[in-house]
Amino acid sequence: MLDEALFAILFDAALGVLQWLLIARFILGIFLPEDSRLRGMGLIRRITNPVIGLASIITHHYIINRVRPLYVGFLVLIIRFYILPTTFGYDIEGLAQLSIEAFVLALIAMI
Numbered sequence: 001m002l003d004e005a006l007f008a009i010l011f012d013a014a015l016g017v018l019q020w021l022l023i024a025r026f027i028l029g030i031f032l033p034e035d036s037r038l039r040g041m042g043l044i045r046r047i048t049n050p051v052i053g054l055a056s057i058i059t060h061h062y063i064i065n066r067v068r069p070l071y072v073g074f075l076v077l078i079i080r081f082y083i084l085p086t087t088f089g090y091d092i093e094g095l096a097q098l099s100i101e102a103f104v105l106a107l108i109a110m111i
Contacts, residue, residue, distance in 0.1 A: 004088065005088075005090075008084065008088040011084065012099045012100075013099045013100055015084075016080065016099060017100065018047075018048075019080065021044055022069045022072050022076065023069070025045065025048050025069040026069040026073065029069065034065075048069060052068055052069060055071075055075060056068075058075075059071060080098055081098070
């Protein structure tokens with residue numbers, strides 16, 4: 001039981017980091033050119049490109065390339081909010097109860 005709960009938390013945390021990296025890529029893509037040499041942007045691109053490529057199977061082709069990270073990030077949020085709790089059998093009443101978001105809110109509350 002503990003192993004399953006730990007796996008659920010770690011899997012949700014990994015998807016949460018991926019989701020926020022996709023959102024960060026979209027936001028940075030607004031202000032930076034696509035081929036930016038910014039060190040952080042290159043790292044984000046290397047991490048998110050395979051996910052965006054994998055999601056291109058279900059991504060609509062009329063969505064422009066600059067918006068695709070936001071679209072895929074939204075798909076990851078749907079997986080985290082609806083599919084993971086159903087699969088692992090835990091309840092979520094709001095977005096603040098997801099693992100990464102709850103951790104960030106706890107850090108903010110400590111300040």
